[in-house]
Amino acid sequence: MSNHRVTPIIAVEESQTLDTVSRLKVACSNCNLRELCMPIGITNSEMDRLDELVYFRRKIKRGEAVYRSGEPFEALYAIRTGFFKTRLTVQDGRDQVTGFSMAGELLGLDGISSDSHTVDAVALEDSEVCMIPYSQLESLSTEIPSLLTHFHKVMSREIVRENSVMMLLGTMRAEERLAAFLLNLSQRMHSRGYAALEFHLRMTREEIGSYLGMKLETVSRLFSRFQADALIEVEQKYVRIRDIDGLKAIYAHHTH
């Protein structure tokens, strides 16, 4: 949980804005997310090949899905701007938020296993993604070894992240989970150049609760308690961390 890092491999810079799907060529080479997403040490000619790979851009409005469970898998999506949740739903209607993703991270890895998606990826704010046709990624990666290596690391990182969530859900108490969640968000904001100690939550209490395996009322009560204990300030979606070491102490359950 605490060492979550930027996951995607590729993202592109837009050159102009279209309504839904851009068929314009857009260039990874200019993208300001490049150093988050790309393998390091890639050559200029390799970069040109990547620019050819990623040539669709899609805008996703708040509440819309990039893809849904059951849809055929065709592409991965690098988040250029915005914020997403991924959600697993089963027959009887129960669902589980399996992750939150932000700029520079990659969506769609679940689809590779069976050529169809197994989760929904839903935008929590108006967002923009770069489409990476999967078959082309696979063939291009056989020609650019550093791209392949990087892609494997991204997938493995997702496995490691999910291991941490299993630990969180399996062994931690509600207050520890919420502290871990806030610390993880803080760290990811920070690594993108945003303020580490002050941010707006994009998700509801219910979505946080689903991710952390607790009810929205419990999330709300814990936010109130953290505020009373001077660990944070909360007001609706706005959060300011006032005592990050205090949160870390809770996360490491140094508190009883």
Added chain:
Amino acid sequence: MSNHRVTPIIAVEESQTLDTVSRLKVACSNCNLRELCMPIGITNSEMDRLDELVYFRRKIKRGEAVYRSGEPFEALYAIRTGFFKTRLTVQDGRDQVTGFSMAGELLGLDGISSDSHTVDAVALEDSEVCMIPYSQLESLSTEIPSLLTHFHKVMSREIVRENSVMMLLGTMRAEERLAAFLLNLSQRMHSRGYAALEFHLRMTREEIGSYLGMKLETVSRLFSRFQADALIEVEQKYVRIRDIDGLKAIYAHHTH
């Protein structure tokens, strides 16, 4: 959970037995696990290349680890025989069983992300694994497209499996989790040609509990209750499923 499938990509047949690490060449091409592990439609010459890739075999005694958290990542391990748990441990001593793996499945994917392992892989019975040097796998897979595709599916399948475990831990009740666990084990035994309704558990109640996010006493009580309800017979590690539809009903929480 319910659609868990065989995960590894490669496993080999032994030609003779050595004590710890075999330096003999062993052949995937003869392995009886081949159809579980290998990409389908591989050519004979490609198979020869695979045989060159996998040339170490290691015996792991019960209680020993194939690898431990923090060790440098060098290889993946295909389970030839035996049974493993993977375990994530954090500073304060808490640990979480993140999975159970059996013949034909692949260990070590966690290590790719940071070039060192993040979990322990511990044998729950005397076992044997085939070592797949990772750098060689990566380079060979650039030459055999179906191998690369297969490897990606294996990694993605692990992500999907972990999503299911998150659902299990985040939303299900203890009895539902245990039913899901038994059904999953049954299905995996069956897909390996073993009896689907009768098997020996390789793990303790505590390990089951850790995986399922509950205490060993709760696991024990639920086994007793399932037995009283004529769903299963249990005696220590032996389990026989008497009413698989009853278990499925619990799993789908058709029971209140």
Added chain:
DNA sequence: ATTGTGTTTTGATGTGGATCAAGTCATTGT
């Protein structure tokens, strides 16, 4: 056979977080 060690079962009691409920606050559409 015997002792030690780890595993499992079962009972009694406690509690963290769920559930139920009511009211407040924010946001959006008209």
Added chain:
DNA sequence: ACAATGACTTGATCCACATCAAAACACAAT
């Protein structure tokens, strides 16, 4: 400006599972 709708907070109560405890059982070493 106002109504409608969804998000959030807070309180009262309940219950699923944890915790604590003790005994039975299984297996290995000597």
